[in-house]
Amino acid sequence: MVILYSSHPEVIQSWQSALKSEEIHICHHEKALLLLLQTVTSNVVLLLEERHYDDDGMEGFLDLLQTEYPYVKTMVFSHKPNYTQGSIFLKFGIKAYGNTHMAPIHLQEALKVVNNGDIWLYPDFIQTMIQTLSSQKTSLHVRHDLLEKLSHKEREVALLIKEGLSNKEIATREGTTERTVKAHLSSIYEKIGVKDRLALALLL
Structure with missing residues (x-):
């Protein structure tokens, strides 16, 4: 199961189009997301857009996911990804970090890497x-x-x-x-x- 979590319709549409072969669930609000997560216990990948929160709020939410829903593989996306932010998020167990509007082929590859149990990061971050x-x-x-x-x-x-x-x-x-x-x-x-x-x- 792949969960798309964003309050921006254009982002959801872009991700959904790129991952149309996947079993997709869409959430626009945190409450709906947490309710959905309570109904599943394995094989969940969450695509999360960081614009939902400021830095402190994001860290708190990632900590909640890591503590209460450790089976969720969280992929975080930002409009302006950077090494400092990504390094902080990695400490909370995220499995991928990249640009919100990355090309579909790269999003598909990132999801494949995460599903295989590895961590995906964009090339400049790795460098x-x-x-x-x-x-x-x-x-x-x-x-x-x-x-x-x-x-x-x-x-x-x-x-x-x-x-x-x-x-x-x-x-x-x-x-x-x-x-x-x-x-x-x-x-x-x-x-x-x-x-x-x-x-x-x-x-x-």
Whole structure:
């Protein structure tokens, strides 16, 4: 079950159109949402627009969801998503954070990721997170045992990922194409046993 929670008809319409193959329930008010949540106990994904609340109110509501309805996988959307806000919301157990008006194909992918038990975040958020983590580490923390599994070029790419560079930035730095960088990343993920660049950065 997918619950769409927004008081703005245009947002509901956009989400509903993008997720038309899903079993959808629509709520425009918090009271109606909480009543609905009391009737289900599993397999619930909630798409929530953060415009319903100010920051304190949003945190309080997310805390309520996490405490009283832990089976609900909450996806939060903002008209102007940013790293600071998203980082706070993640502490309350949300499973996705992105732009309210993201393209349908990206919304579908986000829902798929959440349904698979993972967390979905937009690319710029992940890049900022990696850069923040990288700034908190020193070169002493590099996992040389993992890097030894990689070719020379793959090691270079992996270390640039650890620094928080995007594929485009890596391609420019290495004098190659983004397609080649993506090919290196696929090989790196397979050899090291991770699923994405964030997992790679955390491991290194």
